[in-house]
Every structure is written in C-alpha cells, then in structure tokens.
Amino acid sequence: MTATVAITLRVNGRLRSIEVAPHRTLLDVLRDDIRLTGAKECCLVGECGACTVIVDGRTVDSCLVLAVEVDGGEVTTAEGLARDGTLTPLQQAFLDEGAVQCGFCIPGQVVSAHALLAENPDPTLEEIQEGLAGNLCRCGCYWQISDAVIAAARNDAR
C-alpha cells in the first residue's frame, strides 16, 4: 500500500536491516518487525513511558519516533540490558527493592533509570523522581523504583 524505506539499525548490539513504511514508529518496528516486545504500547502519545528505549544514548518514547529517523542509529531496549543472562545491578535492585508489581511499565522504567544512571551516577531522590516522571506506574511502585535506583547507584560506587 505504502512505499517502504530501507533502514539499518543496531538493536541491542545486533545489526538489523528493515524495510519500513515511512509512517511507522520505532515502537512498531521493534514490536512487530523485530518482535522485541519489551517496549510496551500504552498511550501512544508520549505520556506514559512504557515504550521507552535508548537511541544513541538518549531515552525516547519510541511511540513518538519514526523508524526512519533512527536509520543508522543504535537502539537499546530492556531486552538488551542484561548480558549473558546476568541481570544488571539496576535490574537486580528493582527485584530486591520490590519495584515490580504487574511489571508492564517496568521495561520502560528500567531503561529510563539505566539512562539516568549513565548520565548521573549518583542521583538524589529528587533527581530520580524528576528523571523518571515520564514513566507511569499504576501499581504505584514509585518509592520502590527510586529505592532501586539509589541502591544500584550505591552498588556501582562500591
């Protein structure tokens, strides 16, 4: 129906060449074409953060980014954080601190928190709350999520 564009992305370290319609979002491509479903679909207007991924070092709501805009870029999703089956200290801290209830928002939360720590390895509570304000959690695990980020930061510092 629509003409497609060939794009190349590196997703979680793996090079992917995809034919994509120009109106399709990065979220569409991740979920439907690459079948990486860690980025979740919820509001589709960039308010909930469930689709957060990292593109070239910056977090984005992948529902708001056209896939063609990411051509040549490097994308990290929640699936790409753990290496060789070992959780990152941050992921482990999410479990230890009880930051995971239903879990649907968690891939986005973990990705946002991961990027936050990359930029600011020792954030204050206020910086964490502000940094993660774009990731909604209806189970209301916000305190536990902040605790997890703080614990992971301490762990890294050690």
Added chain:
Amino acid sequence: MTSAPVGGSPQRVGGIARVTGQQEYLADIHLPGEGHAKLVTLPVAHARLVAIDASVAEALPGVQFVMTPADLPDPIPRFGPQFNDRPVLAVGEALYHGEPVAAVVAETREIAEAAARLVRVEYEELPAAVTVAAALAADAPLVRDPKLRPDDALASTNVLREHRYTWGDVDTTTADLVVEHDYSFPMVTHFAIEPHAVIAAPDDDGIAVWSSIQHPNWLQRILAQVLGLPLAKVRVHAPDPGGAFGGKQHAKYEPLVAFMARRAGRPVRLVLSLEETFQAVRRAAAEVHVRTGLMADGTIAFQDVAADYLIGAYADIADRVVGKGSYPGCGPYRVPAARIVARAVLSHTLPSTAFRGFGNPQVNWAVESNLTDGALALGLDPLELRLRNLARRGEAFIPFDTPADGDWQQAVHRAAELIDWFGPKPPGRGRGIAVGIKSGPTTGLSYATVRLLADGSIVVYAGTSDMGQGARTVFAQIAAQELGAPLDWITVVMGDTVVVPYDQQTSASRSTVLMGNAVLSACRDIQAKLRAMAARLHGLDESSIVVDAGVVRLPDRELSILDVLKPGLGRLGGEVVGNGEARKEAEPGHPLGGSAAFFEFNCTAVEAEVDRDTGDVTLTRYATVSDVGKAINPLQVRMQDEGAAIQGLGHTLMEHFIFDDGGRIRNLGAIDYRIPTSMDLPLEMISEIVENGDGPGPYGAKGMSEGAILCVSAAVAAAVRDATGAVIRDLPLSPERVWQALNEQSRVPEEVVR
C-alpha cells in the same frame, strides 16, 4: 534454607522476566494467520441506530469482513456477571460513548483502523443522562428498556436496584449534634498501563480465547453461554495482566472477538488503545448524603447514609459494587442505629465495574469526612472521636455479620504516632486522619493441585491471576514452607482453564486467603501421602509420623522429604499429587449472600500544606497502617499498601472524567487524564502493618491490598482543612478547586468589612 519461606520477602516469582522485557503480556502474543480487529463506535453517548453500511469498508483491500449485529444470532446474545444485559454489539440503540456498534477484521491493524472509519453508521442522536441528577430527573431518558425488566417496580426509572441496610431506629434516635452534608466522588478510570486485549481462535470444535482477564473461569462460563458450547470446549488462556485493579474482572469484548474468530475461521486479535480502554472500564461516581448523630462526648448515636452511585449503561458487576461497597458504610464503629440506602443509578455512560475498594471509597469519603466535621464541631480531636467509637475485637459492629476480627485500635494509634499526631505542627501544615473498612469475600471457591516431582521439585496449579499482587510468589512460599523445596525449585502454573483447576475469581483481596488455603491443603494432602509412604517404608504406624516444613519426623529420627520420596516412589519414579480446596459457602438470608471472610482495616494519617496562591496540595507526611493478620511476604504487602495509597491520591487530588452535555468524554487519553507520577508523591510515606495472626488464611493471614485505598480522600481532605480551614466536599481536591475554596474563604471577611 536459611530462613523460613513464609514471612520472608524472596525475589518475586516472574521477576526476572519482568525486568528484562521478556514477560509475555497479552499483546505480545501472536498466533499464526491472525486477523486484526477494530471496533466501530459513535461520537455520541446515546443514539438510535438506523442502519449500518459496511460496503465501502469491506471493499478496502485487506478487509475480511465487518461484523454487525445482523451477523450475530437473533436475538443478540447478551451477557454480564450479574444481569444478561450487555449485547455483543449494540443493537437498536447505542447507550454510551465508546459502545461498539460494529467491528472490522482485516489483515493488519492499520487496515482495520482505516476500514473502521469507513463504516457508515446512520444514527439519530438521543438525549443522554450522564449525571445522577439528570438520570433521576422525572423526564430522564430511560437507559434500560422497561420491557427488559417487566416485573420490576423500578422499571420506569433509571434506578437499577436499591440496597437498604438498617438496624436500630434512626428516626427516633436522638443526638446532641446532627451533622448533615452532601459529598461527591468523581468518575475515575483504572488506567492499567496494559490496555485491554483479547485474542480468540477456533480450536477444533471449540474456541480458545486469550484475555488479560482476572477471572478466567468466569469468562469461560460467559463464553460457553453466549456461544452455546460446553465448558470443556472453551479454553481461556489468561496471561498475567499488566495491571487490573478490578477493571479486568469481567468479560467486555471477549464474546465479540470469539464470534469474529469463528466467522473468520482464524485467530482474531483486538488490542484496545488506551482511549478505548478508558471507554471500557471505570469506577462508579457517587453522590452521598450523610446525616450523623453524635452525643456531646463524641459517641455516635446514628448514621443515616444515602448514596447514589452513577453506574453505566450496562450493569457489569456495578450493582454488586453498590450493594457490597455501601454495606459497611457506617465504618468500623459501634453505631446503635443505622440506615444505609444505596442506589445503582443507570446512565448513558460506559459501564462502571469493580475497582480496588469495590464501592467502599465513595461512601468512606463521605462518612469519614462527616465524622471529622462532627468532631471539630464538638471541639473534639478527630482521632479521639474515632477511638471512642471503634469496634473492639469480637464486637458485632454490623449486626448479624462477622464480628470485628482485629485489634484495630493498634493500627489507629500507630498511624497517628507515625505522623506525630500530638506533636507541635510546623507552621502552615495541617493533619488529618481517617479509617477504612471493607468486607472481604462473602463466598468463595478455590481448588489447587500440587505435584511433588520425583526430585523434590514442585509444580503448583492455582487459577488465581497474578496481576501484580505477587500471588505466584505467595503460593510458592506456602509450598516451600510445607514441602521443603527451595523457591527456585517451584513452578506456579496459572491462567489456562484446560490445565488449571477451577478458581471462582481473583478479587476482594481473596487469593492469599482462599487460594492460599487451597494450596496449603493440597500440600497437606501430599504430607499425608508422604506419611503413609514413610510408614510403609519403615514399618511404622502412620500416627507416629509427622511431616512438617519439609521434614519427616519418625519416632526416633528425622528424614528429609527426599529421603522418603525417592524410596517411596521406587524405580519407576513418578510423583505425589495433592489436591486442595477452600470454600466459603453462601449464607441464605444474609443481605450480601454471605458474611465477610475477613475485614480489611486501614488507618491513614496525613500531614499536608497548601500553596495558597495555586491551591496545590503537598503531602508532607503520609502514614498508612493496615491490619493484615500475617504478612506472608512483607515486601509485597508494603508494595501493595503504598501502591493503593498512591492510587487513592489519584481520585483524591487529580483524577476525574469530564463529560460534555452530549455525554462524550472530553479527557480521553493520557494527556488530559492525569494519574499520579513520581512527582506527585508525599514528601515522606511510611507504611506499616499490624500482624496478630488472626486471619482465616494460611498462617493467620487476612486479605490485603485494598485497605490502603479506602480512606485516603477523607484523611487528605481533613489535613487540607486543618491546614487552611477550607472545607471541600467534592473530589478531586484539584488545585483549582482548593484555590477556589481558599478564595471564597478569604472573601468572606472582606464582605464583612464592607
């Protein structure tokens, strides 16, 4: 093992998949050859449907068909948990903004969406009743065709049912002070971050349905009913929901998608947008009139409560919400005379359904606020007034129901202490306190099967839905406690009606108690079999053997379970299977059909300050204390209590649907409908629990997870009042509303001066 599994906080079962993005939620599942569905809805609330022309839509390449009521059995199948009132597709009239009148199946979601816009629906817009006042007006358009309820005295009104609970004689009881006010509670939506989704697929001579549903067995029953299939031919797969909060209890579009899949001859998936999800589930709004009679010393003389709950166009479970939610409406107090009249008022709005707290927060807001009002009018401390009236353990505070099942005073004292209730108040700050109570399940039935495999590892089958409460972890902890396996040797299977035994439902904070007891009894069944095995192996009498916490105690020594299991099973290996059951029978004649299995009790104490220029409320300290009997997993208890409190801050401070005169929701979607974020939290939040081992669940557990949402609003409003003097009786306490109240307050003296 280093510590007992029960009472510890092991890593959540299913946690690794959730932090690595591997957890499969419904929309992550794809079936080969699936078609994509899209609902066709109207931009009005109430309409007479004249004709549907699907020809243009069906001509679009990639469209398989457009389903209309003409393609469904006649009369159209209707279903619901309480009444068979919701049609598979609207027929004759559409009754709320968002009600599907047709649906498309196409090769891709994009094509389905495009085709849905091409379906021409000819309709005539009709007047809509979207508020309690409009629905109860003498000339209100009737939501329910009176012909559908011929023998019902209320048929010519929009009242679906009236619930009346009385004891003592309110009309003749005297009081030193009567406090009488009106309160309103907003219409809010669940906003689970996972939008609702369904996949249906023909399954040989039956149907398989995947749904993010809380009650797979109830859905199975509904599908069997509308499709005319035996239960065994309806397989419901229920992957762990991505948040539910009551909104995913009952069938919504599953019957429609099942009919579409059968017609399509292939799997059909419907993944709702967040906007469509908003139009599928919400909490009932309520208008509550309270008259409280108090004696000068603060003793409650009577409570007279009239609550009108605005339910939607179809009942869903809303009438039960009204009946059960208003029933403990007088709170956990000794009330000599009470009259509670609660009405389920139909309206041209989307059907309201269960939502954490199940109808209690609405009445609690009003009654608890009225008590604070009364205390202040009498010059009493609102805390003291509550303690004076609070039921003591064993008191039948609601006549003929379960007596008070906790030392509730402990929670109240502790919550007050946590915010330094009696200490000096920092300037500009105010404090509020409130208590909440909710009846647990009134009936229940859960079966569980536990398999102890040859190597000592365990598979637990439990039909609860793990929607974030961590039920898998709790059941694994119980099995680990009883049978001695490490937690990572235990698998908990849920969510497949062909594989997992029946469970009535995942609701009313029941699962730890009812399913927990079923799992416990299945484990004890295995223990009995191990005892018999050990007796046989060692030539002992069974009665001389004890199996407990993973250990087999013979008269002269202790063996591990494996020491008995391996020789007991013999060369062929195999397994030991245990079955368990937990029931709470109905009680005929009880107003709710059964007494409470337990009560959830919570006390919330809040300190707040208010920005007088903006009306913005900041909660400086927030304490929530719940009586949980026994915390099988203290971390999961805390997560849920704090989560419930934060969810309660939503309807207290910011959330509400806004309708236009035609009944269209004006704030559909995440931009215009705000829920609490990490920036909306109290500056300090403390949650604690009271554990006296006095619940009916395993190891003395009670149900929990709803308690902490019950009285949030009354506690916060009391703190705002204490800080500013502003009395607000309508929720949410949005900055606009608070600012207005402060403004009106400050205008009064000026007028006096003039």
